[in-house]
Amino acid sequence: MTTRRNFVKLAAASGLVAAAQPLMALTHLDIGVGTYSYHSMPMEAMIEQLNHLRVGKIEMSRVEFMLLSHPKDELFRTTKEKLDRAGIRCVSWYAATINNDQDVEDAIRFARLLGAGNITGDATGSVLNRIDERLTQEGLTFGLHNHFFPNIRFAYESPEDVLKALAPLSKTMGATADTGHFASCGYDPAEALRALRPRLRMVHLKDVKAKGGEVNLLLGTGVARIPEVMQELHRRQFPGLIAIEYEHEGDTSDDMAQEVAYARKLA
Numbered sequence: 001m002t003t004r005r006n007f008v009k010l011a012a013a014s015g016l017v018a019a020a021q022p023l024m025a026l027t028h029l030d031i032g033v034g035t036y037s038y039h040s041m042p043m044e045a046m047i048e049q050l051n052h053l054r055v056g057k058i059e060m061s062r063v064e065f066m067l068l069s070h071p072k073d074e075l076f077r078t079t080k081e082k083l084d085r086a087g088i089r090c091v092s093w094y095a096a097t098i099n100n101d102q103d104v105e106d107a108i109r110f111a112r113l114l115g116a117g118n119i120t121g122d123a124t125g126s127v128l129n130r131i132d133e134r135l136t137q138e139g140l141t142f143g144l145h146n147h148f149f150p151n152i153r154f155a156y157e158s159p160e161d162v163l164k165a166l167a168p169l170s171k172t173m174g175a176t177a178d179t180g181h182f183a184s185c186g187y188d189p190a191e192a193l194r195a196l197r198p199r200l201r202m203v204h205l206k207d208v209k210a211k212g213g214e215v216n217l218l219l220g221t222g223v224a225r226i227p228e229v230m231q232e233l234h235r236r237q238f239p240g241l242i243a244i245e246y247e248h249e250g251d252t253s254d255d256m257a258q259e260v261a262y263a264r265k266l267a
Contacts, residue, residue, distance in 0.1 A: 027237050029230065029267040032057035032091070034204055034245040037256055039063055043079065047086045049253055053260050056087065059202070059243045060114055061094035067103055067121075068096055076113035083114075090114040091241050092143070092176075092202060095121035103127075104134050111140060118201060120145050120176040124155050128165060128173070136172040143176030143201035146192075148184035148214060157185040159195040166199050174199045180206030180245070183224040184214055190228040202240040203233065205263060206247070216247045218255060219262045230266040242267070 033055050038046040039062050050058065060079070065071055083090055093116040095107045104127070111119050120143040123131055128144075135142050144165060146156045156162050159182070162175050175196045179189035181204075193200060207222035209215040220226045233242065244259050246252055 027234065029233055029238060030057065030241050031055075031205075031260065031263045031267050032059065032241045032243045033256070033260070034059045034061045034094070034243040036061040036063070036094070037244065037246040037252055037259075040250055040252070043082065047082060047088065049256065050088055051086055053257060055260065057089050057091050057241055058083075059092040059094055059118075059120065059204075059241065060090050060116070061120075061243075061245070065110070066094065066096040067098065067106060071110070073109070073113060076110050080114050090116050092116050092118040092120055092243070094145075095119050097121060098123040098127055098131060100127065101130055104130050107131075108134060108138050108140065112138075117141060118143055118176075120202070122147065122156060124165075128169060132169045132173050136170055140172075141201060142173050144173065145176045145204075146178055146181050146185070148181040150212075150214065157181075158187055159192040162196060163199065174201030176202050176204060178204040178206060178245070179224045179226070179229050180204070180208045180214075180216065180222075180247075183208050183222070184211060186211045189224050190232045193229060193232050197236055200238065200240065203229075203238070203242045204245045205229070205242050206245045214247070216245075218246075219244070219259050226262075227266060230263075 035058050063069055093111045093114050098107055098121050107119050118141045122145050131142055144162050146162055147154045166173050177193055177196055182189045182192045207217045207219045207224040207226055209217050209222050244263055246259055
């Protein structure tokens, strides 16, 4: 009779155990899309593209939905209906900068209208404490977003900037790590994800041409070390959404098809 112990011995002798060592590779990462990637495209065409690529999860990050655009509730209601019909789930909403208590309340309402459990954005000072308090009450989570701006020192450029802001806050408050912006600011995105591991909520998967610039390239062709980023996410068996972002004007359909295919090969 072949017992489990005997099977392990036989497998080890034949090299099967060694071949089975990288079990993390069997854990598929959750690939989705940040909808800013389709910001030049009408909503209906974007949804058609997402369905064509079999993308079932998104972060809503189109400009017309951000707080700075002062959107109305109806936009969120009608969009949620369209997404539901297409079988697409909005797991996160990108608010951009949250400045005051009214922004916090609007952000909560908009996320609820989309059915999103997470809000991504940035804030400074006491507003962070208010976000923490209210989102904890509402059972939502927050991802503090790092960013690169040319010739401007943004509050959250390094992983240390993000962690310092999050340190006094509850576990409601996490990080949405943008690999492209980290690279643009001169930081190693894979190392940044490693540093943010205790607080990492979701990832914006983006590649850029060079440090100090914001020109987006196809994943794997720039300086953001995307294969190493994906290896790091596999290493920690990251359960959150990895949202592909591609910041280009015009029709991005062909490029996004390549982006999604590339990310899935590494997932």
